[in-house]
Amino acid sequence: MSIKADLVIVGGGPAGMSAAVAAYDAGVRDIMILERDKSLGGILRQCIHNGFGLHRFKEELTGPEYAYRYEVQVRERNIPFKLNTMVLDITPDKVVTAMNSEDGLFTIEAKSIILAMGCRERPKGALNIAGNRPAGIFTAGTAQKFVNMDGYMPGKKVVILGSGDIGLIMARRMTLEGAEVKAVCELMPYSGGLARNIEQCLNDFGIPLMLSHTVVEIHGKDRVTGVTIAKVDERRRPIAETRQYIECDTLLLSVGLLPENELTKSANLSLDRITGGASVDQNRQTEIPGVYACGNVLHVHDLVDYVSEESEIAGRAAADFINGKTASGRDIDLVTDGKVRYTVPQKITADENVTVYFRVADVYRDIRIVVRDGDNVIINKKKQKVAPGEMETVTLTREMIENMSGNTLSFSIEA
Amino acid sequence: MYDIAIIGAGVVGGMIARTLAKYNISVVLLDKESDVAMGATKANSAIVHAGFDAKEGSLKARFNVRGSEMMEQVTRELGVKYNNNQSLVVGFEHERAEVEAIYERGLKNGVKGLRLLDKDELHTIEPNLNKDLTCALLAETGAIVCPYELCIAAVGNAMDNGAELMLDFEVSAIDKKDGTYVISAADGRKVETKYVINSAGVYSDKIAAMTGDADFTITPRRGEYMLLDKECGNFTQRTIFHTPTKMGKGILVSPTVDGNLLLGPTATDIEDKEDTSTTAEGFATIFAKASDNVANIPFNKVITSFCGLRATGSTGDFIIKERDGVITLGGIESPGLSSAPAIAEYVEDMLKDKGALTDVKADYVATRKPAHYFRELTMEQKNEIIAKDPAYGRIVCRCEGITEGEIVEAIKTNPGARDLDGVKRRTRSGMGRCQGGFCSPTVVELIAKECGVPFESVTKFGKGSIINYGKTKGDK
Numbered sequence: 050m051s052i053k054a055d056l057v058i059v060g061g062g063p064a065g066m067s068a069a070v071a072a073y074d075a076g077v078r079d080i081m082i083l084e085r086d087k088s089l090g091g092i093l094r095q096c097i098h099n100g101f102g103l104h105r106f107k108e109e110l111t112g113p114e115y116a117y118r119y120e121v122q123v124r125e126r127n128i129p130f131k132l133n134t135m136v137l138d139i140t141p142d143k144v145v146t147a148m149n150s151e152d153g154l155f156t157i158e159a160k161s162i163i164l165a166m167g168c169r170e171r172p173k174g175a176l177n178i179a180g181n182r183p184a185g186i187f188t189a190g191t192a193q194k195f196v197n198m199d200g201y202m203p204g205k206k207v208v209i210l211g212s213g214d215i216g217l218i219m220a221r222r223m224t225l226e227g228a229e230v231k232a233v234c235e236l237m238p239y240s241g242g243l244a245r246n247i248e249q250c251l252n253d254f255g256i257p258l259m260l261s262h263t264v265v266e267i268h269g270k271d272r273v274t275g276v277t278i279a280k281v282d283e284r285r286r287p288i289a290e291t292r293q294y295i296e297c298d299t300l301l302l303s304v305g306l307l308p309e310n311e312l313t314k315s316a317n318l319s320l321d322r323i324t325g326g327a328s329v330d331q332n333r334q335t336e337i338p339g340v341y342a343c344g345n346v347l348h349v350h351d352l353v354d355y356v357s358e359e360s361e362i363a364g365r366a367a368a369d370f371i372n373g374k375t376a377s378g379r380d381i382d383l384v385t386d387g388k389v390r391y392t393v394p395q396k397i398t399a400d401e402n403v404t405v406y407f408r409v410a411d412v413y414r415d416i417r418i419v420v421r422d423g424d425n426v427i428i429n430k431k432k433q434k435v436a437p438g439e440m441e442t443v444t445l446t447r448e449m450i451e452n453m454s455g456n457t458l459s460f461s462i463e464a
Numbered sequence: 465m466y467d468i469a470i471i472g473a474g475v476v477g478g479m480i481a482r483t484l485a486k487y488n489i490s491v492v493l494l495d496k497e498s499d500v501a502m503g504a505t506k507a508n509s510a511i512v513h514a515g516f517d518a519k520e521g522s523l524k525a526r527f528n529v530r531g532s533e534m535m536e537q538v539t540r541e542l543g544v545k546y547n548n549n550q551s552l553v554v555g556f557e558h559e560r561a562e563v564e565a566i567y568e569r570g571l572k573n574g575v576k577g578l579r580l581l582d583k584d585e586l587h588t589i590e591p592n593l594n595k596d597l598t599c600a601l602l603a604e605t606g607a608i609v610c611p612y613e614l615c616i617a618a619v620g621n622a623m624d625n626g627a628e629l630m631l632d633f634e635v636s637a638i639d640k641k642d643g644t645y646v647i648s649a650a651d652g653r654k655v656e657t658k659y660v661i662n663s664a665g666v667y668s669d670k671i672a673a674m675t676g677d678a679d680f681t682i683t684p685r686r687g688e689y690m691l692l693d694k695e696c697g698n699f700t701q702r703t704i705f706h707t708p709t710k711m712g713k714g715i716l717v718s719p720t721v722d723g724n725l726l727l728g729p730t731a732t733d734i735e736d737k738e739d740t741s742t743t744a745e746g747f748a749t750i751f752a753k754a755s756d757n758v759a760n761i762p763f764n765k766v767i768t769s770f771c772g773l774r775a776t777g778s779t780g781d782f783i784i785k786e787r788d789g790v791i792t793l794g795g796i797e798s799p800g801l802s803s804a805p806a807i808a809e810y811v812e813d814m815l816k817d818k819g820a821l822t823d824v825k826a827d828y829v830a831t832r833k834p835a836h837y838f839r840e841l842t843m844e845q846k847n848e849i850i851a852k853d854p855a856y857g858r859i860v861c862r863c864e865g866i867t868e869g870e871i872v873e874a875i876k877t878n879p880g881a882r883d884l885d886g887v888k889r890r891t892r893s894g895m896g897r898c899q900g901g902f903c904s905p906t907v908v909e910l911i912a913k914e915c916g917v918p919f920e921s922v923t924k925f926g927k928g929s930i931i932n933y934g935k936t937k938g939d940k
Contacts, residue, residue: 150854153847171898174768184924201932212749271928
């Protein structure tokens with residue numbers, strides 16, 4: 050089977066659905082969403098805790114509820130989607146190869162493509178933890194699927210390595226299901242998770258967060274019987290004298306999320322070294338005209354509300370592209386000082402209001418976020434605290450961009 | 465009563481079972497683990513050595529050279545991936561004499577296709593090597609193979625031809641009664657047999673002792689490895705060995721048949737025959753020594769690390785002997801994988817000489833369908849299969865692109881997978897960059913369904929390796 054479509058959206062999670070709705074509302078009708086799972090919603094389906102939608106809907110929704118609001122919008126518009134469909138390849142000239150049970154292997158020639166594949170968790174192997182490889186080591190998300198989707202308990206006595214949001218959420222979830230969560234160890238001197246999750250998922254349940262600690266050895270032949278943890282020095286090397294054994298049957302890992310960009314690479318797009326996603330302009334357009342990326346496949350977000358916001362930008366831009374509307378010819382590079390680790394977008398190609406998302410490299414207090422056009426400071430925003438776990442934004446106005454003298458905007462954190 | 469019982473379902477036992485299953489005799493393969501290929505076979509360098517390492521005249525040299533010659537045909541028959549990628553022994557200037565000595569030894573061992581390279585040619589054919597390396601030996605017959613894939617295929621082929629497999633069979637005693645042997649398992653099962661073949665790897669000394677042979681001991685030699693993401697699989701084309709030392713062939717850098725890059729092994733003699741833990745020291749050694757050979761290895765692309773135990777025998781050579789109906793295969797460390805087909809051939813000859821093997825089965829089939837055939841098909845061929853069985857259209861493992869149909873097939877094909885790791889070794893589901901994060905709950909579900917067992921009883925690798933402790937509160 051070989052078909053054509055104006056817009057192919059790879060992924061039917063929050064990013065893909067938001068982009069589809071926005072593109073539809075901007076006039077595109079020939080859309081196809083390809084979703085690998087058995088229903089729309091992506092990872093939100095297993096995120097049954099609340100806290101989603103505070104920005105978008107001004108209320109606290111669970112993950113499935115948030116996803117359902119978008120699924121309803123997709124269905125109301127009769128936007129076509131295929132479930133249980135895995136995209137296997139995307140070529141630079143926008144031919145999408147996918148597979149499912151009904152259609153077999155098939156291709157779609159697309160005018161425009163939106164990449165919305167989400168992210169995956171960093172696995173244990175990448176951490177080089179010494180010891181055995183027994184059962185009982187899971188990423189937090191795998192445990193979340195076992196508990197929330199399958200209804201099974203993957204552990205009773207749990208140690209969590211990494212204080213990413215999914216790990217924090219699972220600390221609470223496992224506790225509520227009767228497990229004993231003994232500790233959350235975080236290699237860094239600060240948590241990578243949201244402050245509200247540390248409060249509501251750890252502090253409220255008396256679960257210790259051990260900063261500057263890591264797991265140095267896993268014990269147990271068949272199933273985990275314990276882990277040895279240790280404090281780390283400033284260079285993140287374990288301090289031998291601080292080694293301590295914790296008896297447990299489960300080690301959950303929440304040590305980072307990685308944008309899932311195999312398909313992006315198959316389209317010959319290069320990836321930003323820091324974000325792990327494609328490089329994009331303010332429309333979330335990649336280096337290939339008509340190919341867009343949004344949501345966690347572009348950079349890992351901490352709130353789904355921002356994923357929706359970003360994906361609507363991509364959806365509207367794809368509609369403009371399909372309808373032959375092209376942007377004006379500015380070409381401004383956004384550069385960072387290292388304390389600001391990255392920005393999305395990485396460049397700006399038109400004179401219009403642009404919200405720039407970014408993350409910082411460390412926890413900084415009483416600082417200013419400074420944006421410069423050459424020596425000219427165009428934004429100078431005071432902040433009490435910025436942290437790697439919380440995404441920051443600044444908005445560049447159309448006037449600021451029109452009035453620029455150079456072609457580079459530099460982002461920095463200053464005292 | 466069986467004609468032949470083989471103790472140990474690693475690659476040596478598996479190849480022997482496959483070879484003997486050709487004959488009109490009854491063969492049973494016993495293993496203490498819950499799957500085949502669970503010892504040294506699942507964690508080694510995955511190399512078909514050319515045969516220049518072992519001492520001239522040794523059993524290691526003899527079987528390695530012969531096994532290496534046989535390997536291409538064996539893998540073809542069994543549908544196992546094999547890549548004749550060649551190998552290089554590289555050295556710094558001060559190691560030149562040693563590299564030349566290996567070349568001479570290889571010639572004496574009868575290895576074909578050996579050639580000394582000068583510095584320029586070395587760095588031209590392998591541009592990512594450490595630039596300080598000045599000499600090398602190229603072995604054109606060097607190859608790579610996946611050892612557990614080979615073992616699983618060999619056992620599967622043996623079973624297709626009538627051999628039996630008994631798992632979780634931990635041999636506790638071997639007694640001789642009225643001219644036959646009775647092999648007892650820890651759980652009370654008993655197997656009666658005319659001949660016993662001991663291919664028990666690190667336990668081959670213990671099994672030998674049960675038959676009254678205390679002539680040798682096995683000291684497990686720990687070897688740790690690191691595996692890098694598929695994007696690094698082309699970092700070197702050939703298998704890169706450093707000039708060897710007394711403790712083994714040093715840390716090698718090699719692509720795998722599945723397209724990853726493998727680094728290792730370390731070499732530490734230990735007492736515990738079960739201790740396959742990895743160590744921080746091991747990681748450090750691999751980082752340092754691999755970098756001696758290859759420059760700028762992307763160590764941040766490590767997706768997993770593991771450890772295997774080589775069965776290092778007290779004689780320094782393979783220990784292969786027959787006494788009173790017991791064939792002992794001890795000390796089958798490297799080049800054991802390369803030698804396995806030749807060892808099987810030798811055992812076949814031994815048993816023929818004793819008159820134990822006479823007529824070949826009329827319906828004997830030498831070949832097995834490749835485990836990975838589906839992914840090699842064209843779009844049209846795949847669509848034909850999907851039309852018949854929609855499970856082949858459902859991808860379960862995203863990273864490796866493995867379908868539900870392939871996973872079900874791995875559970876249903878001899879020797880059927882019974883646990884998560886068993887499915888992983890047969891299909892590669894869970895072996896990709898996410899290391900099973902997404903697919904393992906679905907694979908557990910498929911095993912439960914296909915084997916007709918409860919979800920929570922599906923294990924990672926048998927015995928106590930439980931994955932789930934039962935239902936959540938709301939689901940009880």
